Every structure is written in C-alpha cells, then in structure tokens.
Amino acid sequence: MLQVRGLARRFGGVTAVAGIDLDVAEGEFVSIIGPNGAGKSTLFNLMSGLDRPDAGSVRFDGVDVTGARPERLAALGLARTFQHGRVFGNLSVLDNVLVGAHTRLRAARPAVPVLGALLELALAAILPGSVRAEERALRADAEKILAMFGDRLLPRRDQPAFGLSYANRRRVEIARALALRPRLLMMDEPTAGMNETETAEMQELIAGLKARGQTILLIEHKLEMVMRLSDRVLAMDDGRRIAEGPPDAVRHDPAVIEAYLGHASMGQAEAAE
Amino acid sequence: MMLGPWLDYTVNGLIIGNIYALLAVGLALIFGVANLINFAHGSVYTVGAYIGWASITFLHTPLPITLLLVIVGCGLLGIAIERVGLRALHGRSRIAPLLATIGISLVLDQLVQLICSPDPRALPNQLGDRRFQIGGGTIGTLDILIAGIGIGSAALLYLFLRFTKLGWAVRATAQDQDAARQMGVDTDRVNMTVFAIASALGGVGGVLVGMYYNDIDPNMSFDATLKGVVAMMIGGLGNVPGAIGGGLLLGLTESYGIALFGSSYRNLFAFALLILILVAAPNGLFQRRRETPPEPLTGTFVARSRPVRLPPWLVAGAVVVAALLPLTNQPYLLQTLTNGLLSALLALSLTLVAGTVGQISLGHAALLAIGGYASGLLALDLGWPVDLGVPAAGLITAALGTLLVYPALRMRGHYVSIATLGIGQIVALVILNWTGLTRGAMGLTGLPPPEIGGFDLTSVRSVYWLVLALVVGIALLQARLLSSHLGRAWRAIREDDVAARSYGVDANRYKAMAFAFGGFGAGVGGAITAHVYSYIDYQTFSATLSILALTMVILGGLGNIVGAILGAVVLTALPEMFRFAADYRMLAYGLVLLLLIRYRPQGLLGTV
Numbered sequence: 101m102l103q104v105r106g107l108a109r110r111f112g113g114v115t116a117v118a119g120i121d122l123d124v125a126e127g128e129f130v131s132i133i134g135p136n137g138a139g140k141s142t143l144f145n146l147m148s149g150l151d152r153p154d155a156g157s158v159r160f161d162g163v164d165v166t167g168a169r170p171e172r173l174a175a176l177g178l179a180r181t182f183q184h185g186r187v188f189g190n191l192s193v194l195d196n197v198l199v200g201a202h203t204r205l206r207a208a209r210p211a212v213p214v215l216g217a218l219l220e221l222a223l224a225a226i227l228p229g230s231v232r233a234e235e236r237a238l239r240a241d242a243e244k245i246l247a248m249f250g251d252r253l254l255p256r257r258d259q260p261a262f263g264l265s266y267a268n269r270r271r272v273e274i275a276r277a278l279a280l281r282p283r284l285l286m287m288d289e290p291t292a293g294m295n296e297t298e299t300a301e302m303q304e305l306i307a308g309l310k311a312r313g314q315t316i317l318l319i320e321h322k323l324e325m326v327m328r329l330s331d332r333v334l335a336m337d338d339g340r341r342i343a344e345g346p347p348d349a350v351r352h353d354p355a356v357i358e359a360y361l362g363h364a365s366m367g368q369a370e371a372a373e
Numbered sequence: 374m375m376l377g378p379w380l381d382y383t384v385n386g387l388i389i390g391n392i393y394a395l396l397a398v399g400l401a402l403i404f405g406v407a408n409l410i411n412f413a414h415g416s417v418y419t420v421g422a423y424i425g426w427a428s429i430t431f432l433h434t435p436l437p438i439t440l441l442l443v444i445v446g447c448g449l450l451g452i453a454i455e456r457v458g459l460r461a462l463h464g465r466s467r468i469a470p471l472l473a474t475i476g477i478s479l480v481l482d483q484l485v486q487l488i489c490s491p492d493p494r495a496l497p498n499q500l501g502d503r504r505f506q507i508g509g510g511t512i513g514t515l516d517i518l519i520a521g522i523g524i525g526s527a528a529l530l531y532l533f534l535r536f537t538k539l540g541w542a543v544r545a546t547a548q549d550q551d552a553a554r555q556m557g558v559d560t561d562r563v564n565m566t567v568f569a570i571a572s573a574l575g576g577v578g579g580v581l582v583g584m585y586y587n588d589i590d591p592n593m594s595f596d597a598t599l600k601g602v603v604a605m606m607i608g609g610l611g612n613v614p615g616a617i618g619g620g621l622l623l624g625l626t627e628s629y630g631i632a633l634f635g636s637s638y639r640n641l642f643a644f645a646l647l648i649l650i651l652v653a654a655p656n657g658l659f660q661r662r663r664e665t666p667p668e669p670l671t672g673t674f675v676a677r678s679r680p681v682r683l684p685p686w687l688v689a690g691a692v693v694v695a696a697l698l699p700l701t702n703q704p705y706l707l708q709t710l711t712n713g714l715l716s717a718l719l720a721l722s723l724t725l726v727a728g729t730v731g732q733i734s735l736g737h738a739a740l741l742a743i744g745g746y747a748s749g750l751l752a753l754d755l756g757w758p759v760d761l762g763v764p765a766a767g768l769i770t771a772a773l774g775t776l777l778v779y780p781a782l783r784m785r786g787h788y789v790s791i792a793t794l795g796i797g798q799i800v801a802l803v804i805l806n807w808t809g810l811t812r813g814a815m816g817l818t819g820l821p822p823p824e825i826g827g828f829d830l831t832s833v834r835s836v837y838w839l840v841l842a843l844v845v846g847i848a849l850l851q852a853r854l855l856s857s858h859l860g861r862a863w864r865a866i867r868e869d870d871v872a873a874r875s876y877g878v879d880a881n882r883y884k885a886m887a888f889a890f891g892g893f894g895a896g897v898g899g900a901i902t903a904h905v906y907s908y909i910d911y912q913t914f915s916a917t918l919s920i921l922a923l924t925m926v927i928l929g930g931l932g933n934i935v936g937a938i939l940g941a942v943v944l945t946a947l948p949e950m951f952r953f954a955a956d957y958r959m960l961a962y963g964l965v966l967l968l969l970i971r972y973r974p975q976g977l978l979g980t981v
C-alpha cells in the first residue's frame with residue numbers, strides 16, 4: 101500500500117532523514133522506533149505532505165504522492181496524529197472528530213469543477229435533505245467512534261477541546277483520525293505523557309483496531325507495546341535505518357541496543373553536568 | 374537622456390530610503406525578539422517629530438540637543454510601550470500583542486493631535502539649506518546629515534549587537550527566546566532595550582523627515598508604519614541588515630517611480646512591491662528558508678473562550694424591539710442606529726473572516742469602497758435601478774474581493790494582516806488614480822437614494838428598516854453557514870491550519886469562500902451607505918474604518934454574530950449619543966481596544 105524509497109530531508113546542517121526505504125502492506129502493523137531526534141516524526145511529516153523531501157519518493161496505492169499536498173493525501177485515505185497534539189482547541193470534541201470526517205462529505209461537497217465552491221456555499225445555506233441526512237449519519241458515526249474510548253470522551257463531546265486533559269486530547273487526536281476511515285493510520289507516539297493505566301487502555305484500543313484489519317504505522321517509544329502489536333519494526337538512528345524486521349529480531353539487534361545505550365549514556369552524561 | 378535629474382532622483386531615493394531603513398531596522402529588531410509587528414512604530418516616529426518641533430520652537434535647542442531630546446524621549450516612550458502595553462500579553466494568543474500595538478498607535482496619534490492640534494506644522498531644518506554640486510546633480514547639507522545618521526546608527530547598532538553583553542543577549546533572544554531564558558538571559562530586559570533602541574531610531578527618523586519636508590502632522594504615522602513594514606518585509610521579517618537594504622530599495626523604487634509616473638503613484642509602488650514580496654519571497658530578498666510551522670498546543674490563535682449562549686427569545690425580542698423603534702418617532706436615534714447597523718454589515722463580514730476563519734484582515738473597509746463604487750457607477754454611468762445595482766455590487770465585491778485577496782490566501786498569521794492592509798491601500802489608491810472610471814479625488818456625487826421596486830426610500834424610517842432587514846437577513850444566513858460543515862472547516866483552519874489540511878480541509882478554498890460570502894455582505898453594506906449619503910470618495914471607507922471594524926468585532930467576540938452587531942451598534946452609537954468630539958472618539962476606540970485585549974480578549978459575548 102505504501103512504498104517509500106530513499107526519502108531524505110536536511111535542515112541546514114542536520115540530516116533528519118537520510119535515505120529511508122519503507123514498505124507497508126495492506127492490513128500490516130509496522131512500528132518505527134529510535135532514540136530522540138532519530139528523524140521519526142520528520143519521516144511522518146514527509147509522508148503526510150506537511151514537509152517536502154529533498155530526495156526520494158513516496159507512493160501510496162501505486163500513485164506517486166511525493167511532495168503532494170496534505171489535503172490530497174487525506175483524500176486518498178491517509179490519516180495521521182501529531183506527536184505534540186494538534187486538536188482544535190475552541191472546537192467541541194464532537195466537532196473535532198467531525199472535521200476528521202471532512203473527506204467523507206459527498207452531498208455537502210459536490211465534486212463540480214470551478215463552481216464547486218459556490219455550489220458548496222449555496223448547499224450549506226439551503227440545506228437540502230441529502231445534506232442533512234449525510235450530516236446526521238456522520239454525527240452518529242462520530243459518536244460511535246467516541247464510544248470506543250469508553251466514557252473518556254463521550255460525556256465531554258460538547259465541551260471545547262482546550263479544557264480536556266492531556267491524555268484526552270491524545271484520544272481526540274486518534275478519534276479524529278479514525279473518523280476519516282483511513283486506509284492507512286499513522287500515529288506519532290499516541291501514549292506520550294500517559295500513565296500506565298491509560299497506556300494499557302490505549303494499547304487495548306490499538307490492538308482492537310489491528311484486529312479489525314486496520315493498516316497501521318506507529319511511532320512509539322514504549323517498546324513493550326511495540327513488541328506486542330507490531331508485525332514488523334523499523335529502527336532508526338540519525339535519520340538512517342539501523343535495523344528492520346520482526347519485533348524480536350530488531351529488539352536484540354546489536355545496532356539497536358547500541359543506539360539506545362549510546363543515547364542513554366549521553367543522556368546520563370548531560371544529566372551529570 | 375539627461376543624467377543630472379536621475380542623479381537627483383537617486384540621491385533623493387537613497388535619502389528617503391535611509392529614513393525607511395531607520396524605521397525598518399527598529400521593526401526588525403522588535404520582530405526579532407518579540408515576534409511582533411509593531412503597528413505603533415509610526416506613531417513613535419510622529420511623536421519623535423513633534424518632540425523635535427517642540428524643542429526647537431519652545432526651547433530653541435541646537436541640532437545635537439534636539440536630536441538628543443528626541444532619542445531620550447522616544448526611547449522612554451518605547452520602554453513605556455513595552456512595559457505598560459505589551460509585557461502583560463506574554464504567552465497570550467499570538468494576535469493579542471499585534472492588536473495591542475494597533476490600539477497604542479490610535480491612542481498616541483490622538484494624543485499628539487489633541488496636544489499639538491491636527492494642523493500641519495513647519496519643522497525648520499536647523500542646518501540651513503546649502504546645496505553642493507556633484508556630477509550633474511546636487512546634494513544638500515540635510516541629505517548628508519540624514520545619510521550620516523543612517524550610516525552612523527547602523528554602525529553603532531552593529532557594534533552594540535556584536536560586542537556588548539546586552540547585544541549578545543538580544544541576538545540570543547532573537548534566535549530562540551526559550552533557550553535564551555534558560556541560559557539566564559533576562560528576556561524582559563532585552564525586550565525593553567530593543568523597544569528603546571527601535572523607538573529612538575524611529576523618532577530620529579521622524580524628526581529628519583520633518584526637516585526634510587519642513588512639514589509634520591499627526592497623520593503621518595500610518596504611512597510611516599506601512600513604509601517601515603514594507604521595507605522590513607523586503608529584507609525579511611526580523612532580518613536587521615536586510616531591513617537596511619529593504620529601506621534603501623524601497624526609497625529608490627519610490628523615487629524612480631515618481632520620476633516616471635508622477636507622485637500620486639508613490640504609495641502604489643510601495644504596496645505593489647509589498648504584495649510582490651509577500652507572494653514571491655515571503656522570507657525577504659536576502660534569505661532562503663523553508664520551514665515547517667511549529668506544532669502548537671491547543672487554541673493559540675484566539676483566546677480560549679466559552680461563548681455566552683443568548684436564549685433565542687432574547688435575540689428575537691431584541692429584533693422585534695428594533696423593528697418597532699421607528700414608531701417612537703425619534704429621527705436622531707434612528708439615524709444613529711442606522712449608522713450603527715451599516716457598520717454592522719462590515720462587522721459581520723469581518724467577524725467571519727477574522728473571527729471564524731482567523732484571517733485578521735486590516736483592509737476590510739476596502740470591500741465597502743468596492744461595493745459603494747460598483748453600485749454608484751452602475752447607477753450613474755449605466756442607469757441601473759438601485760435595487761438591482763446594490764445586489765450586483767455585492768456580487769462584484771465578492772468576486773473582486775476574493776480575487777484581490779487571492780495572493781494572501783496561502784499566507785499565515787501576521788503576513789495575512791500585512792497583506793490585507795496593503796491590498797486595502799492599493800484599492801484606495803487605484804480608486805484615487807483611475808480617474809477615467811472613478812472620477813478620482815472628486816468622488817461620486819449625486820447618487821440616487823436606495824429604492825425597492827421603484828419606490829425611493831428617502832425617509833429616515835424606511836432606510837432604517839431596510840438596513841435592519843439586511844443585517845438580520847445576512848446574520849441569519851451567516852449563522853446557518855456556521856452551523857454547517859463550513860463552520861467547522863473555517864474554525865478548524867483558524868485553530869490550526871496544518872491539522873485542518875492534514876484532514877483534507879483545503880484551507881485556501883475555504884478561506885476564499887469566507888471572503889466571498891463576507892465580500893458580498895460588505896459590498897452590499899458599502900453600496901447602501903453610498904446611496905444613503907448620496908456621495909462617496911476614496912476616503913469614505915478609510916483604513917481607520919478597517920481598524921474600527923476590528924475593534925467592534927473584538928468587542929463583540931471574534932466570530933460571534935450577535936456580538937459583531939452589538940459591537941458595531943455600541944461603538945457607533947454610544948459616542949454619538951454622548952456627543953463625544955471626534956478627537957476623543959478615536960482616543961476612546963484605542964483605549965477600548967487596549968482594555969479589551971488586556972482584560973477581556975474574548976470580547977463581550979465570547980469567541981465562537
């Protein structure tokens with residue numbers, strides 16, 4: 101489904117991503133691991149159209165989408181969450197999720213060239229039955245997605261997102277991504293800042309998605325979760341691939357151990373200063 | 374071709390360019406450390422000119438003392454602006470400090486006007502006017518002084534930034550405010566220093582310009598801010614050496630432009646250059662950079678808010694009362710309220726664009742001008758009936774407004790404000806200069822009154838009802854759009870356009886749709902206004918009105934429909950009722966804006 105070839109991105113002197121190859125097949129669960137600054141999020145940005153690569157190519161479903169605009173990738177069925185959270189603060193929880201369903205609007209967004217935007221305005225003003233029905237259906241679907249998070253989000257669906265706890269904002273991010281009905285779901289550290297119970301809950305939810313056959317690309321630092329869920333793991337360091345394969349093999353790969361240890365000891369040195 | 378005059382144009386361009394550079398360097402310094410375009414900068418420049426004038430006129434100071442007083446006075450003013458006006462806004466929504474500087478500039482301009490009278494003053498050139506022959510042209514003593522001060526202050530600034538501890542702190546803060554603070558840099562002190570330096574430079578620029586033209590007046594601020602901003606944008610936001618280059622380039626462009634086309638085109642060149650830069654090289658001519666926007670946490674653009682939910686019966690009741698008001702037979706009240714409701718048409722449009730979609734437009738009054746001229750010309754030149762011309766003017770404004778703002782659609786944050794400001798100015802200048810179509814400075818006179826189905830609406834009462842009906846109709850329509858998927862998409866773009874685009878919301882398209890709908894409403898408003906007053910010219914809908922409209926919208930709560938109408942009526946009608954003198958009125962608007970931003974950024978009814 102996804103084919104990444106030789107993807108590279110430099111920021112001034114730093115090479116954040118240095119020639120990464122990555123394939124994800126339909127229904128597969130692939131995780132990306134690596135120490136801080138390895139280039140994982142940059143890789144996501146390059147694949148989701150937020151940043152343009154200096155070299156390399158991205159194909160999605162056989163279509164070349166290198167440097168394509170994010171709108172286009174969303175329309176093709178790619179949804180992502182953001183590491184630091186990008187929920188719409190002044191929108192209600194439900195509206196956040198409904199924005200995720202934007203690409204699924206058909207009746208409200210007629211695919212007419214040139215005058216499409218005017219028609220869309222007119223339809224929103226007139227609100228014919230088809231548009232109303234579609235809106236109702238999407239709302240019902242959004243509530244179903246919220247219900248996947250137990251009573252974490254559903255009772256708060258009409259509250260503005262800025263008032264949510266950090267963990268709940270992460271959940272809204274995922275709910276919004278699910279509302280797109282993505283063909284490929286990309287999550288950037290969905291459990292960052294969550295405690296153990298919350299992490300376990302999230303892991304449960306992601307396992308459920310996997311069981312449903314959802315194709316998933318996951319960036320995660322919590323190795324236990326990666327090991328349990330992934331079909332395949334890509335380990336990165338300094339923008340390069342240092343190992344790839346089944347979770348167990350990657351975990352015991354000397355290069356991976358060294359990358360983590362090296363950074364860990366550096367971290368200790370910094371802390372000691 | 375004679376070389377002599379061209380040498381003069383070059384010298385002239387470089388001299389004016391020097392002044393622009395003085396302004397732009399200050400703006401760039403401030404942008405560097407505070408991430409803020411200081412719209413009060415031109416006002417500081419004006420204050421500088423007036424300090425110079427006062428000290429020459431009343432204290433008979435020699436030139437060095439005059440300059441010293443200006444530097445000290447404006448430096449202190451800069452510190453006051455930072456300390457009193459802006460520091461409290463740290464960590465608030467990105468737009469708050471920008472709006473605050475607009476408020477500060479209104480207040481300063483009005484204070485200057487109240488203290489020193491609005492009439493122009495002569496500012497004598499203290500060097501005498503000796504001119505030297507060089508090549509085929511001449512150069513005067515004042516030219517040399519301006520060039521000397523330009524080069525001297527650039528050198529001093531360089532030495533300061535390069536070799537002093539405080540200068541290092543300024544550079545560190547400009548690089549990365551958080552990192553600098555962690556390293557123990559007192560960023561508050563850095564901000565204060567930068568405002569002092571920038572303001573002193575701006576004030577010196579003001580005195581020098583005053584001497585150059587032997588003329589100062591309180592209205593010179595706005596132009597100065599704009600020119601400084603243009604010069605800074607040419608150099609790249611926050612790029613100090615770039616700002617010097619930008620200033621000189623702008624000065625030369627204007628000077629040659631005037632030589633070729635005449636002086637009424639002067640500002641047109643500046644703003645055309647601005648839009649060109651914004652579109653083609655938004656990082657300025659001197660740097661190349663491609664960056665992904667930082668990931669914000671939630672809701673950093675507008676203040677977090679839980680809007681006040683007015684019960685529908687209250688709103689409906691208010692409309693009924695408003696509709697019954699004409700029966701009380703109070704023509705003065707009706708007249709005042711009609712003016713308020715006409716402003717409400719502008720405010721509704723702006724609250725959609727600036728509030729709902731988050732595109733803080735600073736040139737929105739230009740839409741009124743387009744609507745007014747479109748309808749007026751349709752009536753005068755083509756003999757269209759007014760009841761056909763007004764909706765047509767709405768459509769024309771929607772189309773033309775969207776087209777004009779097109780280059781700004783892909784811009785973000787402060788860039789949008791600058792671009793719309795420039796576009797608004799361009800519209801006014803085109804109206805002024807395209808005499809064949811618009812009758813130029815004379816304006817359109819003898820416009821027919823509004824009519825419906827052949828009946829002229831001439832009574833105060835009927836005009837009131839017409840405008841009230843329009844406001845209610847457009848407000849209902851806008852409310853309906855907001856409750857649809859469009860409202861969601863618009864607000865998502867405002868909150869975080871990167872996330873919105875990642876979910877398939879084509880930001881440019883939806884922004885254009887908002888401008889089109891808003892353009893229609895504002896165009897109709899401008900058209901009706903023109904017909905009610907039977908006259909418009911290029912200044913009827915000025916930049917001041919754009920700022921006033923923004924104040925109304927913020928007062929009501931960004932994006933809040935009822936709030937916009939309330940804000941418009943309150944800000945138009947209250948000063949009228951209390952019979953404020955016009956000067957105090959603008960001062961009051963400035964203070965209202967400042968107080969709102971400081972104490973109630975979500976406005977009366979809350980951001981929606």
Ligand SMILES: Nc1ncnc2c1ncn2[C@@H]1O[C@H](COP(=O)(O)OP(=O)(O)OP(=O)(O)O)[C@@H](O)[C@H]1O
Binds near residue numbers: 139183
């Ligand atoms: N916009 C940018 N400008 C400059 N450098 C950047 C930018 N974005 C990322 N980098 C640099 O690229 C490198 C990779 O960053 P990236 O965020 O992709 O790492 P990551 O693997 O996601 O790390 P983490 O686990 O901390 O999220 C880092 O050195 C970072 O400083």
Ligand SMILES: [Mg+2]
Binds near residue numbers: 140141142183
């Ligand atoms: Mg990351």
